[in-house]
Amino acid sequence: MKLAHKAHVAVVDGENFVIMQNEGQIFEPKLKTVAQPDLTASNFSAGVKHQDDAGQRTGSTQLDELAHAAAASEWLNKQAISGEIDDLVVIADPKTLGEMRRHYHSELEKRVSGEIAKTMTGETGEKIAAAISSS
Template identity: 40%
Template structure:
């Protein structure tokens, strides 16, 4: 079970969406408040690169999802390196989580207190809070 400090960030990600939440409660009393995400760059095409689709290459939609995950990692890396966040929990669809991990900066890895391999982007804040407690 993860007890997040006040101000900790929770990122909920899938291949197309990012939701950021800040803990406005104290440790042991989780209260997530949604935060603005800003723009996510998909210029970094992730591990797939820009290739025509074939059986040997990921589909265009998979490349787009990988690029989105790389863009999310870039946003999280910048937030954490800026020093305004002490703790981070990432909840992501399993494949997206794998792609995110490829792009973690060492600063992000050091402040990462939990990962949940689950797609919760369309779920309520209560469901997300339960997942954080279970992390």
């Protein structure tokens, strides 16, 4: 996948959220961390679809993680609407990415140039750039 110069990369999981920016070239990205937003997860209705009887018995509904994904989308929506983000690649584990997509504003959808369904939080910028290049 190509990553435009100055494009943003959101790396998200159920607890972490990092925004990086490409300071390199399209086919040779060099990522720099530019923000680690402190989110307040408030949309706990996000995980309602995961609240089945089996999930409640085993504690696998993970409402906090899904609410964090919704909060990350809300933060990205504000950035897209205000024009702070023009080109974005989202990297998140499959469950988080699925929840985030449900909350994308139309302005954010226009700016998402790619998505990678993979857990990459805690990885170095070099590993994340390599994952983008190989996608």
